[in-house]
Amino acid sequence: MAGEYIRLYPENPSPAKIDHIVNVLRKGGIIIYPTDTIYGLGCDIFNQKAIDRISRIKGLNSHKLQLSFICYNLSEISVYASNVTTPVFKILKKALPGPFTFIFKSSSRAPKSIRTRKKTVGIRVPDNDIPREIVRALGNPIITTSLHHEDEVIDYLTDPEQIFIKFRNLVDIVIDGGPGKNIPSTVVSCVDESFKVLRQGLGDISQFL
Numbered sequence: 001m002a003g004e005y006i007r008l009y010p011e012n013p014s015p016a017k018i019d020h021i022v023n024v025l026r027k028g029g030i031i032i033y034p035t036d037t038i039y040g041l042g043c044d045i046f047n048q049k050a051i052d053r054i055s056r057i058k059g060l061n062s063h064k065l066q067l068s069f070i071c072y073n074l075s076e077i078s079v080y081a082s083n084v085t086t087p088v089f090k091i092l093k094k095a096l097p098g099p100f101t102f103i104f105k106s107s108s109r110a111p112k113s114i115r116t117r118k119k120t121v122g123i124r125v126p127d128n129d130i131p132r133e134i135v136r137a138l139g140n141p142i143i144t145t146s147l148h149h150e151d152e153v154i155d156y157l158t159d160p161e162q163i164f165i166k167f168r169n170l171v172d173i174v175i176d177g178g179p180g181k182n183i184p185s186t187v188v189s190c191v192d193e194s195f196k197v198l199r200q201g202l203g204d205i206s207q208f209l
């Protein structure tokens with residue numbers, strides 16, 4: 001059965017459509033959604049069967065899957081990360097919402113499926129109200145990972161209609177939030193309570209330090 005194609009506007013996402021998407025996620029659904037960088041592939045972070053589905057879509061063993069998740073705001077970060085000091089939080093407050101993935105030591109409240117892979121967790125608060133409103137309505141974060149195998153050197157898909165054609169038989173919903181970007185988020189490690197760029201993407205963390 002083919003997935004749904006849902007159009008949302010980042011400036012004012014339809015509450016009724018958001019509620020429908022959340023109901024699909026609660027049932028173990030997989031969605032593709034826009035962020036402030038590339039389109040993401042995701043599910044409820046607490047649904048292991050859905051995470052396993054994402055692993056199969058990407059052709060990866062679940063233990064090798066690079067997973068981060070999207071939070072609604074900064075207050076949620078301290079729930080899932082264990083080492084958010086006051087100086088680090090002040091930088092996050094300047095940089096977020098924005099095109100960054102911050103890596104922290106995971107707290108005991110991070111999903112067990114993620115904690116067993118690594119002792120760290122990647123967290124995003126994108127500058128796009130579509131995924132943030134989904135997270136707010138769901139009540140907990142959603143997984144975010146790229147649409148292609150991490151080892152493939154290919155351009156990111158930016159046209160939601162093309163994304164739907166390619167993935168409509170693999171996911172439950174593709175959200176059209178307009179054209180995506182072709183540059184991923186900047187990945188910044190905060191594990192040692194400092195800021196170390198692991199991957200330079202769209203965001204420039206130096207302007208906030």
